[in-house]
Amino acid sequence: MISPLLTDLYQLTMAFGYWKLRIHEREAVFHLIFRNQPFKGHYSVAAGLQTVVEFLEHWHFSESDLAYLRGLNAPNGNPLFTPDFLDYLATLRFSCDIDAIPEGTLVFPQEPLLRVRGPLLQCQLMESTLLNIINFQTLIATKASRVCEAAMGDSVLEFGLRRAQGPDGALSASRAAYIGGVTATSNVLAGKQFGIPVSGTHAHSWVTVFSDEKTAFSAYASVMPDNCVLLVDTYSTIQGVKNAIAIGKALHEKGHKLLGIRLDSGDMATLSQTARKLLDEAGLIETKIIASNNLDEESIKQLKKDGAAISVWGVGTHLVAAFDTPALDGVYKLSALRDEHGQWEYKIKLSEQMLKVSNPGIHQVRRFMQDGVPLRDVIYDVDHGMSSDAPHVDLLQPVFRQGQRVMLPESIHAMRERTLREVNLFKKSPHEKKYPVELESQLSQIKQNVIGDVLKKNKSEFS
Amino acid sequence: MISPLLTDLYQLTMAFGYWKLRIHEREAVFHLIFRNQPFKGHYSVAAGLQTVVEFLEHWHFSESDLAYLRGLNAPNGNPLFTPDFLDYLATLRFSCDIDAIPEGTLVFPQEPLLRVRGPLLQCQLMESTLLNIINFQTLIATKASRVCEAAMGDSVLEFGLRRAQGPDGALSASRAAYIGGVTATSNVLAGKQFGIPVSGTHAHSWVTVFSDEKTAFSAYASVMPDNCVLLVDTYSTIQGVKNAIAIGKALHEKGHKLLGIRLDSGDMATLSQTARKLLDEAGLIETKIIASNNLDEESIKQLKKDGAAISVWGVGTHLVAAFDTPALDGVYKLSALRDEHGQWEYKIKLSEQMLKVSNPGIHQVRRFMQDGVPLRDVIYDVDHGMSSDAPHVDLLQPVFRQGQRVMLPESIHAMRERTLREVNLFKKSPHEKKYPVELESQLSQIKQNVIGDVLKKNKSEFS
Numbered sequence A, B: 001m002i003s004p005l006l007t008d009l010y011q012l013t014m015a016f017g018y019w020k021l022r023i024h025e026r027e028a029v030f031h032l033i034f035r036n037q038p039f040k041g042h043y044s045v046a047a048g049l050q051t052v053v054e055f056l057e058h059w060h061f062s063e064s065d066l067a068y069l070r071g072l073n074a075p076n077g078n079p080l081f082t083p084d085f086l087d088y089l090a091t092l093r094f095s096c097d098i099d100a101i102p103e104g105t106l107v108f109p110q111e112p113l114l115r116v117r118g119p120l121l122q123c124q125l126m127e128s129t130l131l132n133i134i135n136f137q138t139l140i141a142t143k144a145s146r147v148c149e150a151a152m153g154d155s156v157l158e159f160g161l162r163r164a165q166g167p168d169g170a171l172s173a174s175r176a177a178y179i180g181g182v183t184a185t186s187n188v189l190a191g192k193q194f195g196i197p198v199s200g201t202h203a204h205s206w207v208t209v210f211s212d213e214k215t216a217f218s219a220y221a222s223v224m225p226d227n228c229v230l231l232v233d234t235y236s237t238i239q240g241v242k243n244a245i246a247i248g249k250a251l252h253e254k255g256h257k258l259l260g261i262r263l264d265s266g267d268m269a270t271l272s273q274t275a276r277k278l279l280d281e282a283g284l285i286e287t288k289i290i291a292s293n294n295l296d297e298e299s300i301k302q303l304k305k306d307g308a309a310i311s312v313w314g315v316g317t318h319l320v321a322a323f324d325t326p327a328l329d330g331v332y333k334l335s336a337l338r339d340e341h342g343q344w345e346y347k348i349k350l351s352e353q354m355l356k357v358s359n360p361g362i363h364q365v366r367r368f369m370q371d372g373v374p375l376r377d378v379i380y381d382v383d384h385g386m387s388s389d390a391p392h393v394d395l396l397q398p399v400f401r402q403g404q405r406v407m408l409p410e411s412i413h414a415m416r417e418r419t420l421r422e423v424n425l426f427k428k429s430p431h432e433k434k435y436p437v438e439l440e441s442q443l444s445q446i447k448q449n450v451i452g453d454v455l456k457k458n459k460s461e462f463s
Helices: A009-020 A049-057 A063-070 A083-091 A120-125 A127-150 A166-180 A188-194 A204-209 A213-223 A237-253 A268-281 A297-305 A412-426 A441-457 B009-020 B049-057 B063-070 B083-091 B120-125 B127-150 B166-180 B188-194 B204-209 B213-223 B237-253 B268-281 B297-305 B412-426 B441-457
Strands: A027-033 A097-100 A114-119 A155-158 A229-231 A260-263 A288-292 A312-315 A331-338 A344-346 A363-370 A373-381 A392-394 A397-401 A437-439 B027-033 B097-100 B114-119 B155-158 B229-231 B260-263 B288-292 B312-315 B331-338 B344-346 B363-370 B373-381 B392-394 B397-401 B437-439
Touching: A009 A083, A009 A120, A009 B188, A009 B204, A009 B213, A027 A120, A027 A127, A049 A097, A049 A127, A049 A397, A063 A083, A063 B188, A114 A120, A114 A127, A120 A127, A127 A155, A127 A166, A127 A297, A127 A331, A127 A412, A127 B166, A155 A166, A166 A188, A166 A412, A166 B127, A166 B166, A188 B009, A188 B063, A204 A213, A204 A229, A204 B009, A204 B331, A213 A229, A213 A237, A213 B009, A229 A237, A237 A260, A237 A268, A260 A268, A268 A288, A268 A297, A331 B204, A373 A412, A373 A441, A437 A441, B009 B083, B009 B120, B027 B120, B027 B127, B049 B097, B049 B127, B049 B397, B063 B083, B114 B120, B114 B127, B120 B127, B127 B155, B127 B166, B127 B297, B127 B331, B127 B412, B155 B166, B166 B188, B166 B412, B204 B213, B204 B229, B213 B229, B213 B237, B229 B237, B237 B260, B237 B268, B260 B268, B268 B288, B268 B297, B373 B412, B373 B441, B437 B441
Parallel strands: A155 A312, A229 A260, A260 A288, A288 A312, A373 A437, B155 B312, B229 B260, B260 B288, B288 B312, B373 B437
Antiparallel strands: A027 A114, A027 A331, A097 A114, A097 A397, A331 A344, A363 A373, A363 A392, B027 B114, B027 B331, B097 B114, B097 B397, B331 B344, B363 B373, B363 B392
């Protein structure tokens, strides 16, 4: 369970302000969007929603949370919060409406992945946690999808635990990587928590425990005859392959199989070709060659190009640390707030960069398609609607209504299948390299009006 | 509590193998080292030990862990583990000796940050978890120290929650960033869990809630007069500064202070200079200027160079995602194992890259110093010892003996002080840019002998 204290302090000081000014229950709408595709890619894979749902289903300030807040002081030593505000937090229960794009859906910049509608104070308090969960899982699902695409249907195993950002960084990464398309994880706890297949055999340390590699391989095969993948590069790769072949033949004679050998260093294109030849000559045609060693989508593509005889890819560091774009730039912006008369006021944040000017309103994303192939997305305002005859789906689906979960549970396997299906359809899109996301024309006009209004009210020289 | 299942599956399959072969209780020695300084830097800051201690103090397979393992199958459908092995795991209690370099100490490639000595099976099972914890926290403490150095004594606030790797990625990052030298975090749960100061005031959303910026600032000052930092760039920065000044004067008249203004976009060197001038002219000379917006050590250095009038730095994404080196390359290698007669056998892993050939033996790191300034480090074998008259300290300190904690608790503030002190001393080192880490001569000779022996036993063409 994630505590509601997993938030930035300013969310709590603002919440206090809203409460003090008695505007904390005004109905507000916030959207969570990202602004740029990570990895210089053409799509992202939505992920993290189930984690958000679990967080919100248990969203409640405990006695110990409130005791901690009671002890916080302003720089001059005065208490930061008043006791009556903390009493209010103690009674607070999550009561918002949330709509979200299902995990495994392909998503694009400016599209709301989540829409949160409810009392201003609640919407504000959950901002940091939602961003933390959605930014990271979407980032990793996207990276995983790119790696799986490079592997062209080969199995990809996620090995990132030791290089991930702490225990839960690793768990979140394993979950998101599976949604993005990997076949299995090495992380046993992720397997247990999320029902993801787990995979693993032995490391270099197993080999160094024994007096020599042959003895080590033989010992491993004797204790794990049904799960035998031998790591062949502890001392010298080709000698290692030969030692593994001897074991493979012995296993075969006893009715077992050498499932694979693993290469973890050196020129893996050449080494894998030589290894394949040696394995085939020995009749071990079913023994797979697995590669690991700082792999990412680019090195996998290059190895494929160089004719590497590799059919399983172990990917760790570059996947879980999202090496080339280590953070998704998701933000969460207020876009509508009821005034004291109950009328919606549409809201924006300005910026000198047009990309950073937020969109006002209450949004839905409509995806137009032909034979399942996505053609373009349009962001529209739900109160103004959008008329369209062409085949489409609306991407945001109800998740919570007044704090009650309405979204049906979905298995992580179904999410992964969605990713694989959508990536394949997306490749047929005429706009694969630059997928169009438009603001619906009424919403676009509304945005211009709101910008004009804000500029007038703030008498600013902004243009 | 971190479950012992937070490990790679191959650790469990190897553990099963050791147990099956009855070598699981042989005494082994493993070292955790890293190979390259991250961020093209000259030092790293050790961090994560306390998290490791808490993990190991509660290291125990629960009934539900064992039930999960019972259900795991090999690819052919046979159970991966036997019931008697799982019964053994159920009885297992942590009983190793651990020595480690205290958190906040400056460390260098090839030096063991941890030495683990105990039954082979236990040492093996904890590998992935120790790497996960130490790699990430050391990485972030190092990045934080670099950012603080760039800030030249100014306060640095860690704002990274929304861009960190999941909930615990954020918590671990906040902890490590504080050890590395930051002043406070925005992450309230990190504040509660680790006793780190927390900091925060308001975001753009606060400003957009109100009809205009002046009203928003005035509302914030009315509810939080003792914790008032105004974010001035929602619509137009200079106009925002003027609005903030009006509020600052009003606060002052009521006996409060405008603590600061925050800039979050635009040309922050010029904007901060203009803002400083306007604040000073208004008599608000104590009001600080805080900057945030994708800052890192390089942009802070540049802003300092450009004469920015900024004295507090909010650093988020680039710090917690360690943008330019998103993973530390720590590894964990077997270096000694008792044979069936109880004699130590020294162990290595070979590699074509000399840097990746591990060091055999049971290690300690000796740091030679003059007036507290570090001169060079020497890795030596504790059984062979090292004679040296020059002033020195041995860095690895006892943490556990036979599974019992012997290390005294240390506050996170003391760890942070150690970092700040050591960084200052290190700057006086004659070898600051290329700090020497040597293998003691006897150990170096042992390493050559072990390499020769391994090559002979494996009849390899390796050279």
